[in-house]
Amino acid sequence: MSLLEKAEGQDREANDGKRQNDYLLRRAQTLAKKGETDRSIQAFEKLLANAPSEGRYFANAAESMLGLKIGPRALRFAEAGLAVARSQNNRDLEGHFQELVAAAKKL
Numbered sequence: 001m002s003l004l005e006k007a008e009g010q011d012r013e014a015n016d017g018k019r020q021n022d023y024l025l026r027r028a029q030t031l032a033k034k035g036e037t038d039r040s041i042q043a044f045e046k047l048l049a050n051a052p053s054e055g056r057y058f059a060n061a062a063e064s065m066l067g068l069k070i071g072p073r074a075l076r077f078a079e080a081g082l083a084v085a086r087s088q089n090n091r092d093l094e095g096h097f098q099e100l101v102a103a104a105k106k107l
Contacts, residue, residue, distance in 0.1 A: 001030065021051050025060060032064040040064065041073060048080070055084050055093045062100045071107030078104050 008023045028043035044061040051057055058081025065074035082097035 001027070004030065021047060021054070021057070024050065025057060029060065029064055032068055035068075037068055037070065040068075044077070048077075053084060053088070055081055055088070055090065055097075058084060059093070059096060059100065062097075062104065066100070066103055066107070069107060071104050074107065075101065075104035 004023060004027055008020070024043055024047040028040050028047060031040035031043055044057075044064070047057050048061065058077055062074045062077040062081060065071075065077060078097050078100035082094060082101060085093035085097050
């Protein structure tokens with residue numbers, strides 16, 4: 001986590017924070033792997049607020065929640081991503097989200 005914070009600081013200084021979403025994604029995934037569920041969810045929600053039309057972030061959020069066995073939260077992320085994919089007419093991403101929704105419902 002300290003390396004992520006240093007990298008974020010460097011990005012803010014050198015690149016005006018152009019990679020902020022990438023660092024938010026990595027932070028959220030790292031927190032999920034560490035089992036810090038609430039902090040991971042907060043990081044994903046911040047990321048999704050920053051980039052509400054980026055389907056891959058919704059997919060990462062849903063997949064991380066599935067990995068943590070948190071079905072209701074995974075379902076919320078997957079359904080939100082499904083709506084984004086449909087609004088963009090992205091059939092590949094839509095199919096992926098349909099699979100994530102089905103997996104979340106099984107939990």
